[in-house]
Amino acid sequence: MDEAKMNTAEAMPDPSRRKFLNTAALAGLAGAGLSVGLSACNNESGSKPAAPAAAPAAAPAAAHREPHLKPGELDTYYGLWSGGHTGDFRVLGLPSGRELHRVPCFNADPLIGWGITNESKAVMGTKADGSLKYTVADTHHTHASYKDGNYDGRYAWINDKINSRIARIRLDYFICDKITELPNVQGFHGIFPDKRDPVDPAINYTTRVFCGAEFHTPLPNDGRDLDSLDKYRTLFSCVDAESMEVRWQVLIDGNCDLVATSFDGKLAATNQYNTEGGARYEDMMSAERDACLFFNIARIEQAVKDGKFKTYGSSKVPVVDGTKAANADPKTALTAYVTVPKNPHGVNASPDGKYFICAGKLSPTGTVIELAKVLDWFDGKLDELDKAIVAEVEIGLGPLHTAFDGRGNAYTTLFLDSQIVKWNVEAAIKFHAGDKNAQYVVDRLDVHYQPGHINASQSETMFADGQWLAVGCKFSKDRFLPVGPLHAETEQLVDISGEKMVLVADHPVRPEPHDFIIFKRELLQPKQVYDLNEFPLAVKDPKEAGVFRDGNKVTVKITSMAPAFEPREFRLKVGDEVTLIMTNLDKIEDLTHGFAIPKYNINFICNPQETKSVTFKVDKPGIFWCYCTHFCHALHLEMRSRMIVEA
Ligand code: RUQ
Ligand code: CUA
Ligand code: CA
Numbered sequence: 001m002d003e004a005k006m007n008t009a010e011a012m013p014d015p016s017r018r019k020f021l022n023t024a025a026l027a028g029l030a031g032a033g034l035s036v037g038l039s040a041c042n043n044e045s046g047s048k049p050a051a052p053a054a055a056p057a058a059a060p061a062a063a064h065r066e067p068h069l070k071p072g073e074l075d076t077y078y079g080l081w082s083g084g085h086t087g088d089f090r091v092l093g094l095p096s097g098r099e100l101h102r103v104p105c106f107n108a109d110p111l112i113g114w115g116i117t118n119e120s121k122a123v124m125g126t127k128a129d130g131s132l133k134y135t136v137a138d139t140h141h142t143h144a145s146y147k148d149g150n151y152d153g154r155y156a157w158i159n160d161k162i163n164s165r166i167a168r169i170r171l172d173y174f175i176c177d178k179i180t181e182l183p184n185v186q187g188f189h190g191i192f193p194d195k196r197d198p199v200d201p202a203i204n205y206t207t208r209v210f211c212g213a214e215f216h217t218p219l220p221n222d223g224r225d226l227d228s229l230d231k232y233r234t235l236f237s238c239v240d241a242e243s244m245e246v247r248w249q250v251l252i253d254g255n256c257d258l259v260a261t262s263f264d265g266k267l268a269a270t271n272q273y274n275t276e277g278g279a280r281y282e283d284m285m286s287a288e289r290d291a292c293l294f295f296n297i298a299r300i301e302q303a304v305k306d307g308k309f310k311t312y313g314s315s316k317v318p319v320v321d322g323t324k325a326a327n328a329d330p331k332t333a334l335t336a337y338v339t340v341p342k343n344p345h346g347v348n349a350s351p352d353g354k355y356f357i358c359a360g361k362l363s364p365t366g367t368v369i370e371l372a373k374v375l376d377w378f379d380g381k382l383d384e385l386d387k388a389i390v391a392e393v394e395i396g397l398g399p400l401h402t403a404f405d406g407r408g409n410a411y412t413t414l415f416l417d418s419q420i421v422k423w424n425v426e427a428a429i430k431f432h433a434g435d436k437n438a439q440y441v442v443d444r445l446d447v448h449y450q451p452g453h454i455n456a457s458q459s460e461t462m463f464a465d466g467q468w469l470a471v472g473c474k475f476s477k478d479r480f481l482p483v484g485p486l487h488a489e490t491e492q493l494v495d496i497s498g499e500k501m502v503l504v505a506d507h508p509v510r511p512e513p514h515d516f517i518i519f520k521r522e523l524l525q526p527k528q529v530y531d532l533n534e535f536p537l538a539v540k541d542p543k544e545a546g547v548f549r550d551g552n553k554v555t556v557k558i559t560s561m562a563p564a565f566e567p568r569e570f571r572l573k574v575g576d577e578v579t580l581i582m583t584n585l586d587k588i589e590d591l592t593h594g595f596a597i598p599k600y601n602i603n604f605i606c607n608p609q610e611t612k613s614v615t616f617k618v619d620k621p622g623i624f625w626c627y628c629t630h631f632c633h634a635l636h637l638e639m640r641s642r643m644i645v646e647a
Helices: 002-007 015-031 118-124 297-305 371-378 425-432
Strands: 077-082 088-094 098-104 139-147 150-160 165-170 175-181 186-193 208-215 234-240 246-252 255-261 267-273 289-296 319-321 335-341 347-349 355-359 365-370 389-394 399-404 409-414 419-424 441-446 451-456 468-473 489-495 502-509 516-520 546-550 553-561 564-566 569-573 577-584 593-597 602-606 611-617 622-627 640-646
Touching: 077 139, 088 139, 098 175, 118 175, 118 611, 139 186, 139 516, 150 186, 150 516, 165 186, 186 234, 186 267, 208 267, 234 255, 246 297, 255 347, 267 335, 267 347, 267 355, 267 371, 289 297, 297 319, 335 365, 335 371, 335 389, 347 399, 355 399, 355 409, 365 371, 365 399, 365 425, 389 425, 409 451, 419 425, 419 451, 451 516, 468 516, 546 569, 553 569, 553 593, 577 593, 577 602, 602 611
Parallel strands: 186 255, 246 319, 399 451, 553 577, 569 640
Antiparallel strands: 077 088, 077 516, 088 098, 139 150, 150 165, 165 175, 186 208, 208 234, 208 255, 234 246, 255 267, 267 289, 289 335, 347 355, 355 365, 365 389, 399 409, 409 419, 419 441, 451 468, 468 489, 489 502, 546 553, 553 564, 577 611, 593 602, 593 622, 622 640
16 A cells, blocks of 8 residues: 555545545445455455555656646547436546536526427427426436447437436537437446447447346336236346437346447447345345346347347337346357356446456456457357456455556556556456466555546547546545535546556536546537528528417517527417527527526527527516527627517
8 A cells, every 4th residue: 555655645645534434435334234245355454455566666756747728728538427416418628627518418407498498398208298207317327429449429328327218419519319218127327339230340330329227126017016026127228329219128137237338249248236136235245246247239139030029018129038047058048147246336348349347346356258258158169158257356445447548457446445456457367367476456546535437538449548537436525625515526537648547636526427438539520500401490581580370379480690689579468378489590609699588487598500499378468578698799688579468
């Protein structure tokens, strides 16, 4: 530990504090009578790993690069972040850590008008009365579409764990354009797009998104089998990247945690805990090993084509049988359960395409699975599936997620140790094979505190560049000014360009972003002005604006052009059902207008050349000054339209 302390002396004013947190975190589990899984590694220091010690002692504090940018300087990386409780998707610039945008997905947002306009309600889903079907969400994981092993800038996806929904974000306009609710699952958590097609070499880009569901329930979950735990199952789902329809699902044993996909398109996997099928957590951790569950995509799709599936409840989605019992013969198996120490959490694909690395969570280990060997097992060329495990090494307490630098090193968060461990994958494989001199732990860095997700620049592509690493710490404790009982979380930035990791910045974040990806800015080409033709309702000329009445159904067409709306006033009657359509005819980048109607609870913006619509019932007579809510012009405050409502 001494080397680590020396390197972060300035960032760690009180080393004892971390120890206190460790003890508290461990006590939580131990107090519940669950120390079994941890006791093996809970030695005297409470955090000292059994693994070989780190690199040279007296190394001087490493030099590092400045994350701070001068005024006017642009970041070199984009970061796509999930918002957590807020249900949104965030866009950061890195290395500065500046938050550039929030894209509402599952949440209403008055700035954008998300959840207020007809277009956004259609994406979010409504009840029969037109109100939103769901108003809460819990976003955890976000990943983007691939082409040739790198991000292609088309889409990103994000999950909602509460209501098992997947949202797609268009990365040209940074808007959510589709949301799909997965049938017959609860606790949709892990998510990962494929990287190419398993069969057709011409499809060298993402066409599927895989979704793992955590919570097992009776199927269908309609009141039957409430007390028959042995009938509870969960499903692994495949969503079409373009249509966002659910293509197929797989019935499995155990609960899905994180998801990973191979660069060759052939395999998807989910780490699994609760292969025991328990309903209480004591039961969920009784087995010493759980699994990393592999899916043979080509075989599953063939089985669906051959009609070898069933459906559950009212869902039409084909469900194939991926349970362990039904897939014992490798030659026909759709799934393969590689064992991993108990209750593993993250699974991450190494950028060389060779390995999936599973983080042990309740075990202090990282497990390295060689994908070629898993494929060999499916081909009948490997007698025992677990021989695909090429390393299982101790790395520290509470491993959760792993990132890569493209130079053969893995960086795993250690939740209980409040550290990042940098370890060399090939050295770990040598060590596992019996070379006890192989020094696989390269470095350790204290972080603040209890880290969960981690990612490095380009880490989840074939072009991992080993420059910057971000880590999402679940507890900030004493790192920021106190703001009452709820603490911000700490996102820390680490320079990984050298041998030693160097902590270079702390950022407070509103809890809790969970996961994120970081990639080069050149990979995105966002558009800054809309195309009028993308909107069927567009009011293309101020001359088309006005009030169009058909009985009590009224359409109000409005255009905006700084600093005026057209029409400047419009007349309605109590009892009218109004659809208001607004097109922003300004063509200049950054010239956004807003439209708010007092006492009618309406507010939304229109970006340049964008059209939005809102439908509402006119129920209050009087004068209502509709005004522009987005500063647009020197006459912004004067930019209004008078809504006159007759009794
Ligand atoms: S999980 S802290 Cu929801 Cu991403 Cu691992
Ligand atoms: Cu238009 Cu402010
Ligand atoms: Ca927290």
